Amino acid sequence: xxxxxxxxxxxxxxxxxxxxxxxxxxxxxxxxxxxxxxxxxxxxxxxxxxxxxxxxxxxxxxxxxxxxxxxxxxxxxxxxxxxxxxxxxxxxxxxxxxxxxxxxxxxxxxxxxxxxxxxxxxxxxxxxxxxxxxxxxxxxxxxxxxxxxxxxxxxxxxxxxxxxxxxxxxxxxxxxxxxxxxxxxxxxxxxxxxxxxxxxxxxxxxxxxxxxxxxxxxxxxxxxxxxxxxxxxxxxxxxxxxxxxxxxxxxxxxxxxxxxxxxxxxxxxxxxxxxxxxxxx
Numbered sequence: 001x002x003x004x005x006x007x008x009x010x011x012x013x014x015x016x017x018x019x020x021x022x023x024x025x026x027x028x029x030x031x032x033x034x035x036x037x038x039x040x041x042x043x044x045x046x047x048x049x050x051x052x053x054x055x056x057x058x059x060x061x062x063x064x065x066x067x068x069x070x071x072x073x074x075x076x077x078x079x080x081x082x083x084x085x086x087x088x089x090x091x092x093x094x095x096x097x098x099x100x101x102x103x104x105x106x107x108x109x110x111x112x113x114x115x116x117x118x119x120x121x122x123x124x125x126x127x128x129x130x131x132x133x134x135x136x137x138x139x140x141x142x143x144x145x146x147x148x149x150x151x152x153x154x155x156x157x158x159x160x161x162x163x164x165x166x167x168x169x170x171x172x173x174x175x176x177x178x179x180x181x182x183x184x185x186x187x188x189x190x191x192x193x194x195x196x197x198x199x200x201x202x203x204x205x206x207x208x209x210x211x212x213x214x215x216x217x218x219x220x221x222x223x224x225x226x227x228x229x230x231x232x233x234x235x236x237x238x239x240x241x242x243x244x245x246x247x248x249x250x251x252x253x254x255x256x257x258x259x260x261x262x263x264x265x266x267x268x269x270x271x272x273x274x275x276x277x278x279x280x281x
Contacts, residue, residue: 005029007076007216011061020049021057028057028073036074040066068114068215071230075213078232079188100234104241107230111242119227120246123183123209124253126225127152130181130207133159134172136194137185144211144240144247145185151251155258156265165193173197178205185211187231187238190219198222211243 008029017025027047028035035043040054043066047054058069127133133152137145145161152159162172176182182201186194199222202208210223213231220226229246233239255262273279 005032015060017057017060020047020053021060023047023049024054024057025061028069032073032077036070036077038070067110071110071114071213071228072215074230074232078238079190079214096234100239103232103234104239107232107239107242108245110230111245115229115242115246116227119225120249121253123211123225123227124250125257126181126207126209127157127159127183127250128254128257131158131179132176133157133181133183134176134201135159135161135183135185136169136197137161138165138191138194140237140240141185141187141243144243145183147244148183148185148247148250152254154266154269155251155255155262156268157254157258169193169197173200173204176201176204176206181207181209183209183211184219184223185243186219187213187240187243190217195219195222211246213238 008025012022012025015025024043024047027043031046034046038046040051044051044054055066058064058066061069063069063072133149135145135149137143142161149159149161160172162169180201182198184194184198195218198208198210198219202222202224207225208223209225209227210219211227211229212219213228214220215226215228227246229242231238231240231242258265
């Protein structure tokens with residue numbers, strides 16, 4: 001993961017920035033801890049410009065506005081920290097339970113404003129049309145990955161969560177090709193295996209999709225479709241609330257796309273539940 005400063009410098013190399021926007025860009029690069037949490041007004045004040053200049057700078061760097069750029073900066077800043085350092089960013093706050101709940105509400109609100117609906121629809125269409133879908137997730141990020149794969153299978157799709165990595169994951173990848181779909185779900189730090197598996201799948205003609213918290217990273221560079229969501233938590237781990245909400249949105253759209261096929265599969269699955277007496281009365 002490149003530093004926030006290196007990322008900002010790379011983004012500004014080919015951007016047409018005036019003197020005031022250059023001051024904003026310099027602040028972004030040299031003070032990522034401050035700028036990744038600050039309002040456009042606060043950044044403007046520290047850079048000695050007006051808030052409109054901050055917005056123009058964000059757009060010149062390829063973002064729709066300051067909230068999108070700040071979200072990217074925040075993800076990059078947190079990704080540069082270890083778990084203990086992330087905890088150090090949050091542990092001084094009182095009332096951690098209420099703070100965590102409020103933070104998740106803020107993440108959802110931010111997701112409503114920033115998630116690319118067209119990207120969500122494109123990923124849902126890819127899964128709905130795929131011959132087979134494999135979903136990748138590591139550690140705690142396996143939660144939304146498993147939910148996506150399980151609920152897709154419930155609707156009759158050939159979808160699986162790749163539980164194991166290493167040679168077992170290699171065996172899974174060798175079975176994928178054109179007409180198949182791979183969805184990688186990852187936040188904060190990027191495991192090399194997730195990135196490389198996505199790249200290998202893409203080279204094999206698989207439609208590759210990513211759900212993550214950075215618009216540009218080693219993972220998004222090898223993916224065909226990218227959905228970004230806010231993921232900042234209030235302890236030493238990222239929040240998956242916005243990610244789960246997007247997974248639910250994907251499943252809702254897949255259900256709509258499959259129509260009667262989804263309803264038929266759901267009825268058949270529930271009938272088998274009853275036959276095997278799986279559920280309590």
